[in-house]
Amino acid sequence: xxxxxxxxxxxxxxxxxxxxxxxxxxxxxxxxxxxxxxxxxxxxxxxxxxxxxxxxxxxxxxxxxxxxxxxxxxxxxxxxxxxxxxxxxxxxxxxxxxxxxxxxxxxxxxxxxxxxxxxxxxxxxxxxxxxxxxxxxxxxxxxxxxxxxxxxxxxxxxxxxxxxxxxxxxxxxxxxxxxxxxxxxxxxxxxxxxxxxxxxxxxxxxxxxxxxxxxxxxxxxxxxxxxxxxxxxxxxxxxxxxxxxxxxxxxxxxxxxxxxxxxxxxxxxxx
Amino acid sequence: xxxxxxxxxxxxxxxxxxxxxxxxxxxxxxxxxxxxxxxxxxxxxxxxxxxxxxxxxxxxxxxxxxxxxxxxxxxxxxxxxxxxxxxxxxxxxxxxxxxxxxxxxxxxxxxxxxxxxxxxxxxxxxxxxxxxxxxxxxxxxxxxxxxxxxxxxxxxxxxxxxxxxxxxxxxxxxxxxxxxxxxxxxxxxxxxxxxxxxxxxxxxxxxxxxxxxxxxxxxxxxxxxxxxxxxxxxxxxxxxxxxxxxxxxxxxxxxxxxxxxxxxxxxxxxxxxxxxxxxxxxxxxxxxxxxxxxxxxxxxxxxxx
Numbered sequence: 420x421x422x423x424x425x426x427x428x429x430x431x432x433x434x435x436x437x438x439x440x441x442x443x444x445x446x447x448x449x450x451x452x453x454x455x456x457x458x459x460x461x462x463x464x465x466x467x468x469x470x471x472x473x474x475x476x477x478x479x480x481x482x483x484x485x486x487x488x489x490x491x492x493x494x495x496x497x498x499x500x501x502x503x504x505x506x507x508x509x510x511x512x513x514x515x516x517x518x519x520x521x522x523x524x525x526x527x528x529x530x531x532x533x534x535x536x537x538x539x540x541x542x543x544x545x546x547x548x549x550x551x552x553x554x555x556x557x558x559x560x561x562x563x564x565x566x567x568x569x570x571x572x573x574x575x576x577x578x579x580x581x582x583x584x585x586x587x588x589x590x591x592x593x594x595x596x597x598x599x600x601x602x603x604x605x606x607x608x609x610x611x612x613x614x615x616x617x618x619x620x621x622x623x624x625x626x627x628x629x630x631x632x633x634x635x636x637x638x639x640x641x642x643x644x645x646x647x648x649x650x651x652x653x654x655x656x657x658x659x660x661x662x663x664x665x666x667x668x669x670x671x672x673x674x675x676x677x678x679x680x681x682x683x684x685x686x687x688x689x690x
Numbered sequence: 691x692x693x694x695x696x697x698x699x700x701x702x703x704x705x706x707x708x709x710x711x712x713x714x715x716x717x718x719x720x721x722x723x724x725x726x727x728x729x730x731x732x733x734x735x736x737x738x739x740x741x742x743x744x745x746x747x748x749x750x751x752x753x754x755x756x757x758x759x760x761x762x763x764x765x766x767x768x769x770x771x772x773x774x775x776x777x778x779x780x781x782x783x784x785x786x787x788x789x790x791x792x793x794x795x796x797x798x799x800x801x802x803x804x805x806x807x808x809x810x811x812x813x814x815x816x817x818x819x820x821x822x823x824x825x826x827x828x829x830x831x832x833x834x835x836x837x838x839x840x841x842x843x844x845x846x847x848x849x850x851x852x853x854x855x856x857x858x859x860x861x862x863x864x865x866x867x868x869x870x871x872x873x874x875x876x877x878x879x880x881x882x883x884x885x886x887x888x889x890x891x892x893x894x895x896x897x898x899x900x901x902x903x904x905x906x907x908x909x910x911x912x913x914x915x916x917x918x919x920x921x922x923x924x925x926x927x928x929x930x931x932x933x934x935x936x937x938x939x940x941x942x943x944x945x946x947x948x949x950x951x952x953x954x955x956x957x958x959x960x961x962x963x964x965x966x967x968x969x970x971x972x973x974x975x976x977x978x979x980x981x982x983x984x985x986x987x988x989x990x991x992x993x994x995x
Contacts, residue, residue, distance in 0.1 A: 524779075525780065531751070532747075532776075532780070533775065533780060535775075536771055536775050538740070541741075542740065542743070543744045543748040543751070544748060545741070545745050546744065546745035546746060546747060546751070546752070547748040547752055548748070549748070550751075550753070550754055553710075553731070553754070573738075573740035573744065576736075576738035579736070580736075580741055583735075
């Protein structure tokens with residue numbers, strides 16, 4: 420799928436600013452991996468999932484598991500934006516006594532599962548979806564996977580189980596930015612034909628532009644109506660989206676220092 | 691012991707609606723009654739240990755109490771990262787039931803011989819370990835396990851062991867028991883090694899006129915520090931016995947505890963267990979135990995040395 424050159428609106432830029440607050444505050448982080456996720460998380464939290472920031476553990480809430488835990492700066496930003504915790508905390512990211520580490524943990528209000536090691540979120544989500552069925556609860560489970568992450572065999576094990584149990588309360592979202600740590604997914608470990616793979620595992624599959632807010636909204640709403648099978652939205656995204664020098668650049672997958680020049684470039688993109 | 695363990699899971703599940711059973715690809719007919727009576731809480735999900743552990747974490751995060759069962763080597767080795775991250779980091783009340791702890795699967799070779807499961811599980815924060823010595827003890831500890839709030843590894847022996855514990859005693863996870871009082875010598879055991887230590891102690895009393903005690907710790911982690919603090923200073927010599935490699939195992943945990951809490955007592959302790967090598971032979975469990983330092987004869991020798 421070809422991704423149109425989406426111009427980022429004010430809210431998308433604002434959420435990216437919050438990610439930059441984390442990055443520059445802590446002096447490090449997975450920038451590229453966070454930036455490809457912004458619109459996905461924005462639409463989920465703005466329009467789709469039921470949550471309660473006053474009582475993050477409320478029983479009937481929907482659950483979002485960020486299985487690609489290294490994208491956590493995007494999750495921290497949307498959770499702060501939704502007042503799960505004070506936005507000032509974002510700047511403490513990765514600091515000694517911060518609640519915000521380089522991978523998300525359940526001590527952060529709103530984080531459903533501690534992730535970071537890849538291939539863990541989907542099996543946990545499958546367990547939650549089975550529990551919801553057992554309890555006859557209506558909540559939905561969203562598991563956000565990275566494309567490099569689905570190299571892990573545990574993802575495909577869990578996919579088989581999800582399909583066996585027809586877990587239609589399980590919604591997978593793949594952040595398909597086509598870059599993993601070393602380089603392009605097609606050269607590190609090719610995933611294609613990806614849509615066919617998920618279909619053959621018994622999933623209802625939709626492909627979508629992962630930066631187009633209105634398309635994402637429409638897609639996630641439509642997915643909720645699909646019954647009797649688990650679902651996956653393959654979201655075509657751009658790693659580092661919104662920062663021309665970082666887009667599709669594996670050297671911006673993770674940064675542990677920023678030069679003055681880089682900081683200037685980052686801030687310029689947010690204007 | 692294995693049958694008792696699984697039957698007790700069924701018994702618990704009948705009373706507690708939060709209990710679920712998850713198997714990988716177990717033998718035909720395992721827990722048939724459970725499956726028949728409570729099908730919704732019975733899962734058999736195939737040969738995918740990693741996903742099964744994650745799935746059990748998801749169920750536990752939603753308030754369920756999963757009992758997960760497969761062969762000990764598979765449930766400890768294949769899915770170690772899932773155990774560490776999904777279960778222990780989240781500190782969830784998931785029970786892992788490992789069939790064939792130690793050398794039970796002797797003829798099946800090193801892929802099935804759980805020689806280091808105790809060491810692996812011991813090293814993980816929040817993980818607890820039990821290794822009962824007979825079916826009676828297994829049942830009592832299983833009944834206690836349902837209320838245990840953190841991850842628990844349950845090591846199962848071969849089955850058919852002689853009953854050496856009393857069904858009338860109160861058994862709690864974390865508590866040890868003196869099976870035989872010592873004079874100057876003491877075996878400290880876990881799992882079915884309690885049986886061998888008792889055999890050695892009967893021989894030593896009869897043939898050498900030595901009254902050798904047996905302190906049995908069915909809970910390997912957390913250690914029953916109270917009972918160790920009471921008995922370690924009372925004797926002159928201690929031999930720990932385990933069906934596990936010596937590195938990082940049960941004996942190491944006793945040695946570490948004594949070294950840190952009563953360092954002047956450390957010299958008393960000799961550890962007996964498996965060497966730092968894979969087992970090269972097949973045969974029976976008995977054959978392998980006898981060939982690998984765990985014969986009754988060797989236990990007797992270690993006391994007399």
